[in-house]
Amino acid sequence: MLRLVWGTLFIAFCLYTGWVYLYCDEKTEIVQNDPSVAKGWELWQQKNCQSCHQLYGLGGYMGPDLTNIARDSSKGKQYMHGFIKYGTGRMPAFGMTDEEVEHIIDFLAWVDKSGLSQVPAEAVHWSGTYMIEN
Amino acid sequence: MPLAIRIYTRFVFLLLITTLVFGMLSSWSYLYPEIFNRYLPFYQLRPVHTSAALFFIISAATLCIILFNRDTLGRNATSGRWEQLFIFTWIATILVIFGYYGLKKFGGREYWEFPGWLAFPLLSSWTFLMIGYYKGWLKCADKKPLYIWMWSTGILFFFLTFIEQNLWQIPWFRQSFLRELTVQWKANGSMVGAWNQMVYGSSLFLMVMISGDKSIARNKKAFFFYFLGLTNLMFNWGHHIYNLPAHGWIRHISYVISMTEWLIFISIIQGFKNKLTEARKLRHMLPYKFLLAAEFWVFANLTLALFMSIPAVNRYTHGTHITVAHAMGTTIGINTMILLGVLGYALDIDNKIGAGRKLFIRSYRLAQGSFIIFWLSLVLAGILKGYRSVTLNITSFQEMMEPVNKVLVAFSVAGIGVATGLIIIVIMYWQAAGKSQSFVKVDK
Numbered sequence: 044m045l046r047l048v049w050g051t052l053f054i055a056f057c058l059y060t061g062w063v064y065l066y067c068d069e070k071t072e073i074v075q076n077d078p079s080v081a082k083g084w085e086l087w088q089q090k091n092c093q094s095c096h097q098l099y100g101l102g103g104y105m106g107p108d109l110t111n112i113a114r115d116s117s118k119g120k121q122y123m124h125g126f127i128k129y130g131t132g133r134m135p136a137f138g139m140t141d142e143e144v145e146h147i148i149d150f151l152a153w154v155d156k157s158g159l160s161q162v163p164a165e166a167v168h169w170s171g172t173y174m175i176e177n
Numbered sequence: 178m179p180l181a182i183r184i185y186t187r188f189v190f191l192l193l194i195t196t197l198v199f200g201m202l203s204s205w206s207y208l209y210p211e212i213f214n215r216y217l218p219f220y221q222l223r224p225v226h227t228s229a230a231l232f233f234i235i236s237a238a239t240l241c242i243i244l245f246n247r248d249t250l251g252r253n254a255t256s257g258r259w260e261q262l263f264i265f266t267w268i269a270t271i272l273v274i275f276g277y278y279g280l281k282k283f284g285g286r287e288y289w290e291f292p293g294w295l296a297f298p299l300l301s302s303w304t305f306l307m308i309g310y311y312k313g314w315l316k317c318a319d320k321k322p323l324y325i326w327m328w329s330t331g332i333l334f335f336f337l338t339f340i341e342q343n344l345w346q347i348p349w350f351r352q353s354f355l356r357e358l359t360v361q362w363k364a365n366g367s368m369v370g371a372w373n374q375m376v377y378g379s380s381l382f383l384m385v386m387i388s389g390d391k392s393i394a395r396n397k398k399a400f401f402f403y404f405l406g407l408t409n410l411m412f413n414w415g416h417h418i419y420n421l422p423a424h425g426w427i428r429h430i431s432y433v434i435s436m437t438e439w440l441i442f443i444s445i446i447q448g449f450k451n452k453l454t455e456a457r458k459l460r461h462m463l464p465y466k467f468l469l470a471a472e473f474w475v476f477a478n479l480t481l482a483l484f485m486s487i488p489a490v491n492r493y494t495h496g497t498h499i500t501v502a503h504a505m506g507t508t509i510g511i512n513t514m515i516l517l518g519v520l521g522y523a524l525d526i527d528n529k530i531g532a533g534r535k536l537f538i539r540s541y542r543l544a545q546g547s548f549i550i551f552w553l554s555l556v557l558a559g560i561l562k563g564y565r566s567v568t569l570n571i572t573s574f575q576e577m578m579e580p581v582n583k584v585l586v587a588f589s590v591a592g593i594g595v596a597t598g599l600i601i602i603v604i605m606y607w608q609a610a611g612k613s614q615s616f617v618k619v620d621k
Contacts, residue, residue, distance in 0.1 A: 045326075049404075049407070064360065067355065085284075090220075094287075095220055103223065107574035135218050157354045171490075172429055173425075173488045175420075
């Protein structure tokens with residue numbers, strides 16, 4: 044009996060895992076084909092930006108969430124470039140080339156297109172869950 | 178005691194000391210980055226702290242399993258050769274990982290920030306452990322107690338989730354940011370469940386040993402809660418990514434499954450009276466003190482988790498220090514306490530401590546008292562951040578964090594107390610491990 048319950052749960056887990064891999068993202072148009080974005084993502088990990096910054100609220104707490112930084116009209120591309128290249132009192136400069144900085148900016152612009160980090164109040168359903176449009 | 182076990186035990190203690198020292202340094206470098214940035218920047222300290230913490234929990238959990246596995250499955254169940262192979266490759270890979278961190282060479286994902294190729298030696302190492310463990314498991318035809326089920330589940334699911342955690346190295350998963358992030362946190366969420374199975378299994382084993390009551394690892398209620406835990410391991414990882422615009426069903430399934438944890442909550446309240454009687458009887462035992470502390474932190478963190486699992490509440494808590502409170506509460510308050518309890522039992526700490534008993538109890542109290550302040554500071558910091566970002570909609574990060582950082586000073590000061598208390602205890606364990614006949618033998 045115990046083995047049957049275990050086996051049933053495990054099969055359900057495998058099926059659910061496959062479904063998640065295939066259908067978790069229904070937005071087919073955001074498929075990445077830009078090498079600059081891929082390079083930017085790689086640099087994001089190599090420089091360990093996730094230690095201090097969040098994307099969709101996941102990551103470190105030292106700096107701001109950068110999911111939608113690319114759409115912030117008060118910042119802009121030039122501001123981002125200067126910030127990443129030279130750092131600030133709190134953020135160290137990583138000695139990146141201009142090209143590398145551009146890759147990171149391209150990556151952040153791509154992340155921004157995937158959605159909003161903060162869930163709007165109107166998306167909260169009476170049952171307590173969210174209804175976010177994909 | 179075989180050399181491999183002796184080395185592994187000390188390695189586990191070193192990992193805990195590294196976690197605590199680098200945790201302390203990280204918290205101060207978070208508050209005063211201008212001072213630390215030149216030599217020890219936060220982005221370098223944090224991975225050392227988090228990776229050491231994860232490696233400590235996983236290594237200590239496997240050490241407990243290796244120590245007790247042969248006693249519980251039968252002396253001839255396994256030769257121990259595979260376990261030795263696991264121990265040496267595991268230690269060597271972790272040392273290389275810290276070497277990379279020292280050179281500021283990263284490349285992985287959160288908590289596992291080392292370059293991706295290092296996942297392969299870690300996975301090979303785990304495979305050696307699995308071969309050794311399951312060989313013994315297959316030879317044992319008896320009806321197995323629950324802690325064996327839990328150890329077996331934990332070892333298997335760590336293997337599966339570790340592979341899943343590294344799928345980002347396959348380009349197809351990187352084609353979509355939402356897919357990569359979903360799979361990443363699916364793996365991370367389930368992996369926590371996997372090591373919890375190993376840790377809680379050892380906790381159950383310890384309770385059987387010190388109470389002498391074997392029925393607690395064989396009754397129907399215990400198995401019911403095991404399957405509830407397993408269901409949550411498999412399907413309740415979505416709360417990490419509630420705000421992700423991924424498929425809605427991921428959110429809904431996780432929400433529904435997470436609400437089954439209320440049954441655990443109710444069960445803890447129902448068992449409170451029995452727990453008091455048990456505590457009066459066993460409180461003189463040092464390992465039991467750790468189990469008692471873990472019970473308290475299970476209750477506190479489960480309460481937090483239940484609220485965080487409601488998406489409408491998660492909207493305020495996600496990405497705030499409440500998440501850190503939950504992470505620290507479970508890793509320090511639950512996992513570390515249980516592991517120190519089990520290792521204390523294995524090292525027969527009650528009989529070896531001698532004149533150091535008073536210092537041990539004082540250090541224990543210092544760690545627990547400081548940890549309460551530490552945890553509450555994080556909860557308060559999280560409430561402030563959530564309120565200021567979601568309700569007040571403050572967009573300037575500096576302005577939003579101003580009062581939060583003040584609360585985090587209390588957190589950092591309390592962190593010194595937690596680290597001091599636990600480091601003294603670890604040093605006492607280290608000394609106990611050096612004495613002859615270091616590990617107790619257990620009855621099957």
